[in-house]
Amino acid sequence: MKKWYAVIGDPISHSMSPSMHSKWFADLSIDATYIPLHIKRDRLVNAVQSLKCLGASGWNVTIPHKETIIPLLDRLDSTAAMMGAVNTVVVEEDGSLTGYNTDGIGFVNSLEEAMGTNLKELPILIIGAGGAARGIAFALKTQGYKSISCANRTIESSKRLINDIEGDRALSLSQAESELAQFLIIIQTTPAGMKTSEVDMPMSLENVTSSAIVADIVYNPLLTPFLAEAKDRGARCLNGVGMFVHQGAFSFQKWTNRKPDTKQTIEQVEQTLGGPHVNR
Missing domain, CATH: 3.40.50.720 (NAD(P)-binding Rossmann-like Domain)
Structure with a gap:
């Protein structure tokens, strides 16, 4: 069955995560998709329950949910627990939720x-x-x-x-x-x-x-x-851009055990947005 992943946040329309992860799935011949979900603060509990019920295999978490999602997860890896913030959720084989922080x-x-x-x-x-x-x-x-x-x-x-x-x-x-x-x-x-x-x-x-x-x-x-x-x-x-791509790549590896090409992706994202890193 085709797997699917998401990014949740408020706002979310600006996010380039869907295009980035979709390209990585295609590049590595992985049968999966990735979608953006606009989740307001007061709908987070319902959203997490829905993601589980609808069979998501994992999702990214962005502003403003990185801290408030923690009580809704079953466990945190040591890094996320130490940081008190989560940007990546993995749905385990038994349906439990593990939070990570790759930011x-x-x-x-x-x-x-x-x-x-x-x-x-x-x-x-x-x-x-x-x-x-x-x-x-x-x-x-x-x-x-x-x-x-x-x-x-x-x-x-x-x-x-x-x-x-x-x-x-x-x-x-x-x-x-x-x-x-x-x-x-x-x-x-x-x-x-x-x-x-x-x-x-x-x-x-x-x-x-x-x-x-x-x-x-x-x-x-x-x-x-x-x-x-x-x-x-x-x-x-x-x-x-570099942080965005590298944190996404670490999330991608948590879900798939595959490592995407970050250098090429950084160049592509910058081209899409209109230029290179500024004044390095």
Whole structure:
């Protein structure tokens, strides 16, 4: 019987996951399909039950469900449990649900692929404290990055994240703005700048240094207002395409035990969206 997979989120119309996974299924001659499902916050419980009843073999989870889906799963792998966020669900043979998080390692792979591997001593600022931020923070810490701080609109969330990873500092957005020159890797993890977002910028980059690496995990559009300002100020910039492709590839492997071609896919996604990584 043909298998099927999905991505759930709100919003979801912007997602390129269906086209990416469908191409991988075709490239590897796997008889499966992948669809987007727009699931509102208050329908998540019903949606998970429906996905199981309708025979989905697994699904990806995006904003705003990465944390709230956890109580609906039967188990988490150690990485997702440590991060407190899930972006990949596998339906096991007995029908139980296992949650994984591939966001963090997907981002680290993208960062090092684009900027090199000698970055572990650089001071890092993560903007945002949601599911994606947690995944990235834990992955960076696990991979040996030394100095990680977090800034968020709600500083209590920043403090929780920093405490959980034994990081450096929890900052308000205004504090981070004034002290931005101290950070040499700045990672924007909020929805700000997405085509579906009403917010363009999470914070000002007036004080960013030209020697900084500025990353935005948003991949559509390629050049968010955040990256555009960073580019204008001379920083090296990284958009979200690499993370998007690498996290998807790890999800794909969880479902199929097959490894897709990430390099070719990154090039194809960038071409579709209108250009390469920005100002690397």
